[in-house]
Amino acid sequence: MSIKEVAKRANVSTATVSHVINGTRYVANETKMRVLEVMKELKYQPNSVARSLRSKQSKIIGLMVPILPNDTASFFFMSIAQGIESVLTEKGYSLILSNTKDDSAMEQAQVKMFNSQLIDGLIMAPTYEEHAYLDTLRTGDYPVVFIDRKPTEAQGDCVLTEGARGAYEAVAHLIGKGHERIGFITGSLGLTTSDERLAGYKQALADNGVPIEEQLIQAADSTNSSFDSGYRLTQKLITNHHITALFVANNVMTMGALHYLQENNIAVPDDIAIIGFDDYEWARVTRPALSMVKQPSFELGEAAANILLERIENPDAEYKEVRLPTELIIRGSS
Incomplete structure (x- = not known):
């Protein structure tokens, strides 16, 4: 099954099918729905790797979190991940999650793994160590947004709580x-x-x-x-x-x-x-x-995803640090 067959069945050009798949140009909603219906009928799956090589975009975002065994921080970071995914899904991006277990060596290994995935950007809660290594370890020119923790010796946007x-x-x-x-x-x-x-x-x-x-x-x-x-x-x-x-x-x-x-x-x-x-x-x-x-964990994820997408579109903008407010919930223990 090829893009030409989809175009022929939908009575559009191959360029139109490509624009529907990649979101690179405006396509009338009626035409878009017809193309998507034909793709579904023909069970056509775009070749994401080939498409990424042509467009230099994979539509994949990496997320690294530092969760230890039996650590309730998993709830916090999974809520962040849900916030991130809610934004990325609307924009046609996929999310790959990895766990560094708060270990610097594992964190560096995960960065290498993400390099091989041709990611468009990385969101990470950094480990304890300094992060000067990121500038040399990263291959490609994808941006990094740091969440929850502010790293030392590394440049990037930060989304934190107060x-x-x-x-x-x-x-x-x-x-x-x-x-x-x-x-x-x-x-x-x-x-x-x-x-x-x-x-x-x-x-x-x-x-x-x-x-x-x-x-x-x-x-x-x-x-x-x-x-x-x-x-x-x-x-x-x-x-x-x-x-x-x-x-x-x-x-x-x-x-x-x-x-x-x-x-x-x-x-x-x-x-x-x-x-x-x-x-x-x-x-x-x-x-x-x-x-x-x-802490507003879901909102933190949303903010991180939006900032990363902005950074992908405008890589030369000044780095920003965003702080989201916490809320004191008073119950019976105090």
């Missing part, structure tokens, strides 16, 4: 409830997400005249931002530092913290008030329901 603002509002809320000994638990420092949330925590304390006590700040190491580390660091803060409130800037660690409180019959919020980060369904069904800082 993590510092979210942390600030959470801690200010706890202070407003009369708490001054507020523990802070976070994943590994050195990532912009963790660093910015810590900055928001400290700024809220400073702005409200509450002393910053470094021993109340507990960060997991790079290999242990997990349920178990949330449990362990909560135990450390309560046992050794007598906190009355807790802000956990990481979703899976929030679950670990809550498990410690429940296991030890520590009443929430009477004994310890707690606010976590990322608002998933499970946070609404705990007893009491958890107060959370909600």
Whole structure:
């Protein structure tokens, strides 16, 4: 089956069929529908590889996310992926997803894989390491949009959330409830997400005249931002530092913290008030329901996809950084 046979059956030129397939020129809707119906009848599938070589476009976008086993971050990044795909599908693009498991070596291997796929662009949540390697490792001239985390030593558009603002509002809320000994638990420092949330925590304390006590700040190491580390660091803060409130800037660690409180019959919020980060369904069904800082994950994906498509069309435009607002959801735990 060839494009000529489709054109003949639809009574149009091969150029018109090509424009319908590639979206390269306007085609009247009636003509377009006739061509698509003939393609369906003849079970014609365009040769995407040949088409990409001719047009220098594959209509494929790569997405790299850093998900560890048993990490609830998968919900966050899958919601981002859905937002990305909702935009790309309308524009005739396909999405290829890969998981770096937050490992720099695997991330670099995935970039090489995407090079072989002739992608038109890449959206990625970078790992902990610096990303100067991207300029030399990438083959082709496809653009990169960074999401959730801001990389070091790399150029590209960034779509992030206002993590510092979210942390600030959470801690200010706890202070407003009369708490001054507020523990802070976070994943590994050195990532912009963790660093910015810590900055928001400290700024809220400073702005409200509450002393910053470094021993109340507990960060997991790079290999242990997990349920178990949330449990362990909560135990450390309560046992050794007598906190009355807790802000956990990481979703899976929030679950670990809550498990410690429940296991030890520590009443929430009477004994310890707690606010976590990322608002998933499970946070609404705990007893009491958890107060959370909600991130607009789907919208983050939409924004990243739109910016990438703009970058493909206008590669010489100045790079931009977009920040989407978080929202503090107050429930019974605070």
